[in-house]
Amino acid sequence: MRVGPVAAPVRAEFRKVVSTRLWWGLLIPVALLSSTINLFGGAFTAAFDEAERLPLLLGSLAYALGLTSVFAAVHGVAAAAGEHRHRTITTTYLTTRGRAPVLLAKMLVSAGVGACYAIATVVTGVLAGTVADAGVAFPGVAPLAATALIGVAVSALWGALGAAFGTAVSNQVSALVALLLYLMAGELLVGALLDGAESRSVRALSSYLPGNAGEVAVYGIPVNEIAGPVTGPQVVELLAGVTSPPGWGVALVVLAAWTAVVGAVGWLVAARRDIT
């Protein structure tokens, strides 16, 4: 695997991404969802008496960031598999030395797009939350920045994972359907199966599925701020549908590991694929 000369393919992939409408076509719903969700988050905060108000905006922001990571993944899948759909992969492989740098460049650029989606989510979300309630319960800069950074990391990882998945599956429609089915139903199903297990350690495994790991990571800080360190983990269990979740740092590492695994699969498949 040759991954050294990746600067040229990264530039090429970046130019491919910005020369079609896909990236901003997905950015629009990201911004709309985030402003709507955080408008509610702010309004809900304002519904309480000033003395009892909690920084609920952090929670709504985390929820929006979780949804954004799905858009980041969709972008990665669509961009990578789109090269096979439009048969531009032939030209890509003819102009780049080796297929590993191509995959790596796609993962990096899609990670960048995912990060941008998360930033857009934070910006629109905070603006909407401010509009709804700029009162005393507005979250502090530190937890807000931490939540935003974790959200950016999660979306970036999902973007890279999506690009690797799209490379491995290569059929754009199948890859998108498989990704969305897994995130919306597959992981719930696996989580439910794990949850039915006798042993608590088996039940705890559900936090280590990629979708749940991302959620556990983004909810970590906000829930701690809202519910405190004692009840926080229980709230995460509820929100992410997991049992005894790890901290946000471990969850991020878990998601990064999944990204690496899917990346390795994408590489193995792409290296052997005949482009006919």
Added chain:
Amino acid sequence: MPSRPTTRPDPTNLVQDDRTEGITVRELSKRFGAVQAVDGLTFSVEPGAVTGFLGPNGSGKTTTLRMILGLVTPTAGEARINGLPFAQLPQPARVVGAVLEAQGFHPARTARAHLLACAAAIGVPDEAVEHALGTVGLGDVGERPVGDYSLGMRQRLALAVALLGDPQVLVLDEPGNGLDPEGIAWLRAFLRAFAAQGRSVLISTHLLAEVEQAADHLVVISHGRCVYQGSLAQLQGSRSTRVLVRCADPARLADALAATGVLEIDTLSGGWLGVAGTDPVHVGDVALGAGVAIYGMVHERVELEQLFFQLTTDPWRAA
């Protein structure tokens, strides 16, 4: 359409041209499931010439070209460009450019954006994009999405991509598809000029007429096997002519011709003889010497088309 092909003589390329070794294909085979698409193919593409890669549809041309370009992994054998397998070329697009049949474009991306992405991947400056667009005559329509392009325009855009890295080797798979006659004539002149700089061109087609006018060398394949490799002139010379002669005594004339070393003689119906490997003057002289009256003589030229047909319908015969 540009009035004349633009070639890019550049002192640095002339130095590179001396190192051009063209393409060598050795014992190349590819099996797709039960289908043996390419079967022990061996040939070479020399620099300074246009090599036509000829075969009927489904004979394995596209698979061979894609194996040369590292897109398809051979089951056995190897292909090298300038002495190296494609995957080991340090900067592949600077060595070989390709126009392939199923090479696609994103319909919503403009031609210029497509070329800019390729230029970034190759590592050539953005100015090369304008040059390439101009060379293929798409300078005025570069801002249009490729979805609006005709098939011929797409072929020219594919050629522009192939030329971006200023390669020493060009590989073209059925480039005539979608081009109008003017475009084909332009492409032919372009390839000639490209080869004249000491570079290599491999152009596949199932239409003999296309290579007849453009190629110096010919590689003919059938059922994934090479059935002829050599110059076009050699192919024509080796089996192009036969003299048909009608005479009073075919047997005596045949004996007389055999005595002069002409041995490929077929006895045809109606008193005709088919004499290969000689010319009408020799046949007439021999007949006069043997005292055989001649009633008619036809100099039959076997058309290249017919030869091609013979070569490719029976893969075992002509190899």
